[in-house]
Amino acid sequence: MRRTMLYLPGNNPNMLTRGYLFGSDGLILDLEDAVAMSEKDTARILVQHFLKQGEFGDCEVTVRINGIDTEYWKDDLAAVVPFPALHGIRAPKVDDATTVKIIDEELSIIEDKNGIPVGQTKIFCLLETAKGIWNAYDIASASPRVAAIIPGGEDLTADLKTSRSYEGTELEWARRMMVFAARAAGVDPLDTVFPRVTDDAGLRKEMEFVKQLGFAGKSVIHPNQIPIIHDVFKPTELEITKALKIVEAAKDAARRGQGAVTVDGRMVDIPVVKRAEYTLIRAGLLEVK
Amino acid sequence: MNTAQAGTLESMDCLVTVSQTAPGVGVKIKITGSSAVRFKSAMEKKTAEVIASMGVKDIDVSIQDNGALDIVLGARVEAAVKRMMGGDK
Incomplete structure (x- = not known):
């Protein structure tokens, strides 16, 4: 199950240590937006040490790498893929099937080098641009490694030249598209984060809506959001x-x-x-x- | 003298400062902070292990600890040494 995947800042030892205790189905150790440019190296090393020796309970563990348009992504993959604790990587700004294929090839090289069955590491694709949303099905079916597609929130809104509203009107079509593309390709549609961490009623309302659309889960940025989402998913x-x-x-x-x-x-x-x-x-x- | 730092003074973290020293000086480790009294020897051992695994023989290491677990200490020492050697971006 992927009802909740909790983001943990990759350079925060406190959260990396305690993250699995909050009861989410998955964890996302974040090397991208949560890490300052000046700390990309230290976060990568810290996350690597946690994958080597850390405790994650029953959580599905993923690492959000930096985008393939940066100088960091290959180093990110090389640092995290060799460790059995890792189930998959979350790739930001996936615009088309080519992006998935590029990451797929690099993963295969690293897996082969480290004696890991080629294809084992899953890819969770973040679709954060209008182009990415438009290409959702191609992305979802670009590789058997793809486990889920996730619409962007803030970045997508910016790319659409609009702003994030309380009702989420601007994301509505993208969300519907995600569910259709993901289900057609046989992968999980996972929703974007709910940014207002103290608005429990708003989170519940949004979660009920996206669950009804067909989403399998949601990305989470605060542990307090986990029980609310699980509650919405709980059958009567x-x-x-x-x-x-x-x-x-x-x-x-x-x-x-x-x-x-x-x-x-x-x-x-x-x-x-x-x-x-x-x-x-x-x-x-x-x-x- | 080449000096580098990694880590923070946030809870469960430590700030590691390393300086390259002249050949033959050896590895010198200084630990201060919340766990320094109780876990000093274990922390020294971990630090020495990481430095040895990186092939560094002459170095001054200063650790300001704020409750870092072994795993965090190891990562911060490795990051600081890599920065000192200029081997990582």
């Missing part, structure tokens, strides 16, 4: 009861060699079973396959 008792009934009926049908069955007067076929299983995963009653 009624949904859980219904899901348990459906999954049980499907198992029973499989045992009897039948395809579709009926539960409470409704036909249960594979998509319905899949949705029910996803409900149980979110409720913590079923392991992710």
Whole structure:
């Protein structure tokens, strides 16, 4: 599950040490925007030491590298990819499939050099420009490494020559596009951060909206946002009861060699079973396959 | 004399200052700050290990500690030494 992925500034030992304790599904050790230009080297070394020896609990660990238009990105990859604690990298400003392919090739070189199965390191793509959003499906399907696509917030708004509104009107189309592109490519659509860290009601409202659109999770910039997002993703008792009934009926049908069955007067076929299983995963009653 | 720094004085961090010294002077480590009394020997050991692994033999190291874990100390020493040697951007 990727309901919440918490950003941790890459040059902040306090957050890197305690980050996994806040209960997010994933962590993003940030070497990009959270790190001053003068500290890119020290942050990279610090993050590397944490990947080597740090504690991350059950979190999916990713590192946001610097963009491929900077002098840092290859050094970032070389520093973090060799360590088993790393699941993937979050690539900023992905505008097109070519960007993904460039990163993919560099990852393959590093993996091969370090005896890691080529293709193991996932890529989480940040689409922070209008061009990136427009190319969303091409990006999402550019490499089997792509695990998720994420729309930008501030950068995208700036590129659209508008400003960030309370309602998020300017991001609405991009968000819908993300869900369609991601689902079509078989990767996760993950939402951008909610910047107002003390506005719990606003976060809940936005989260309910993006969950309804089909997003699988959200990037998080403050630990206090995690329980609110998890709560929105939590299925209701009624949904859980219904899901348990459906999954049980499907198992029973499989045992009897039948395809579709009926539960409470409704036909249960594979998509319905899949949705029910996803409900149980979110409720913590079923392991992710 | 070539001097470099890495780290901060924020909580759970340390500020490491390193200076290249003349050949034969050896490794000198000075630790001050919140954990200096209780963990001095462990911190000296970690610092010496990192410096040795980087092939540096003559260096002055000054550590102002604010509760840095072993892992952070190691990273900050490595970063400071790399900066001193000019080997990292």
